[in-house]
Amino acid sequence: MSTSTNVTWHAADLPHDEREHLIGQKGCVVWFTGFSGAGKSTVARRVEALLLRRGRTAYVLDGDNLRMGLNGDLGFSDADRTENIRRVGHLAQLFADAGVITLTAFISPFRTDRASARALLPEGRFLECYVATSLEECERRDPKGLYKKVRAGVIGEFTGITSPYEPPESPEILLLTEGREVDDVAGEVVDRLEALGLLGA
Secondary structure: OOOOOOOOOOOOOOOHHHHHHHHOOOOEEEEEEOOOOOOHHHHHHHHHHHHHHOOOOEEEEEHHHHHOOOOOOOOOOHHHHHHHHHHHHHHHHHHHHOOOEEEEEOOOOOHHHHHHHHHOOOOOOEEEEEEOOOHHHHHHHOOOOHHHHHHOOOOOOOEOOOEOOOOOOOOOEEEOOOOOOHHHHHHHHHHHHHHOOOOOO
16 A cells, blocks of 8 residues: 555546557556466567567566666565565556556566456456466576575575465466477467457457
């Protein structure tokens, strides 16, 4: 909840449905969640590219990128993880309100935090996308060398090893990545967006 006072939400001059008609798509949030190394950012970036090549406006909000700026003051305690996702949820809401197909790539380990982000969007405009790569496969991939550092005791708080991950119970999109090409996985997401009528004509 905001502690700011004397503030008022300023709406756009154009009604929201007219904005979306003019830009030819519907703003939404596709919330990629899963372990570190699951493929969230890789798939989200490929979805972004596929959409842009189709003339759609899409943008990835990446966990590492936001921690290099907007969320650079946060650590990895449970409280900081929750604050990280709270900020991202509100940022994603603004992007979606502007009509952008917004792809977020965050571990976001806690169900309550993801539910809070969902609650900011209208019905049907938040799609939880569970990149259900096993912990064993993520550790085998270890693209950033983080699992090795955890096992060596260099990193303390780490989701799936020393900190819990709560998988989605009923995600709109379930992605299985092991043994598959990224284009096939990303295509599933684009197909789902199209089936839901979010890509416009």
